[in-house]
Amino acid sequence: MQSKKRMNERMDIDFDRIKTDNPFRIPEGYLASFEDRLMARIAAEEAEASQEKRPRPVWRILKPALTLAAMFALIFGMGYGVLSLTHTLDRGAGTAAEGYASAEEELIRPISLINYYQSDNPVEESTELDEETLIDYLATELSFADLAEIYAQLY
Amino acid sequence: MSTDREILQLYREGGREQAFRLLVQTYKERLYWHIRRMVLDHDDADDCLQNTFLKAWRSLENFRGDAQLYTWLYRIATNETLTFLTRQQTRGEYAGLDAADRLPSDSWFDGDEVQTVLHQAIAKLPPKQKAVFLLRYFEEMPYEKIAQVLETSEGALKASYHHAYEKVKTWMKASLEAKY
Numbered sequence: 001m002q003s004k005k006r007m008n009e010r011m012d013i014d015f016d017r018i019k020t021d022n023p024f025r026i027p028e029g030y031l032a033s034f035e036d037r038l039m040a041r042i043a044a045e046e047a048e049a050s051q052e053k054r055p056r057p058v059w060r061i062l063k064p065a066l067t068l069a070a071m072f073a074l075i076f077g078m079g080y081g082v083l084s085l086t087h088t089l090d091r092g093a094g095t096a097a098e099g100y101a102s103a104e105e106e107l108i109r110p111i112s113l114i115n116y117y118q119s120d121n122p123v124e125e126s127t128e129l130d131e132e133t134l135i136d137y138l139a140t141e142l143s144f145a146d147l148a149e150i151y152a153q154l155y
Numbered sequence: 156m157s158t159d160r161e162i163l164q165l166y167r168e169g170g171r172e173q174a175f176r177l178l179v180q181t182y183k184e185r186l187y188w189h190i191r192r193m194v195l196d197h198d199d200a201d202d203c204l205q206n207t208f209l210k211a212w213r214s215l216e217n218f219r220g221d222a223q224l225y226t227w228l229y230r231i232a233t234n235e236t237l238t239f240l241t242r243q244q245t246r247g248e249y250a251g252l253d254a255a256d257r258l259p260s261d262s263w264f265d266g267d268e269v270q271t272v273l274h275q276a277i278a279k280l281p282p283k284q285k286a287v288f289l290l291r292y293f294e295e296m297p298y299e300k301i302a303q304v305l306e307t308s309e310g311a312l313k314a315s316y317h318h319a320y321e322k323v324k325t326w327m328k329a330s331l332e333a334k335y
Contacts, residue, residue, distance in 0.1 A: 023266025035179050038208055
């Protein structure tokens, strides 16, 4: 019965009263110290923000570009080195072939041939021999066996 | 207490920090109570209040003066608190309700049974409706001002407040009936 009475009292909610009585409390000195705490936080956040905004040293800005340039230079250098080496080998091979050819030419020079078979009476190296003289010489002075030997040496 | 005009004049004359301190001194208490009734917990209210003034500090130079500082600050505080409540809700910890459940044992709450039930009922309201109810019921803010703070039409606010009031009354009665 008493409980019912209490309930009825509670049900008669006085909305005007309960809104004026503030049931919340705050720690002592909270509002008085609020500004200082807030300003300290603002100062800390601004210091942090300015730290983030500070310009980076020039080398740090250029570092990626320099790294890229160095890599290009390295790749170019390596490429150039490989190409140079290949070219030198080709050139070397060419020189050897040319030397071989010139030796062959030397071997079959008409005066050399004549002097080979006529060592007792050599012809001057500077002597100019035309084709006809050579053929005459070969026809008159050399036997068929000598000509076959020369042919075998040349081919 | 300084007026909005004095604060803004001081700010424009270069006394930026001094003007801001005046602004904080003038509005901190009112904003604290507005936020506290929304979140119930003192520490949460402190976080929201600091964030409110931090935002005000950052955007005070862009304040155009076409609204009162008072309305502008209430808008920031309300949005900041609604964001806080929504974030708590999406994390699965409905801050308002949890804090409401903890109210009887909260060392910073001295309310009697009816006051406890009242704040527990308010905590059940959707966040924006809660803001409307608190601004109108506790702070007796005119609908015109609430409309500026929440950027909503007066008609919608009146309907929202009426629904909130009826819900709070019903929940309170149900809660008290269950106890006796």
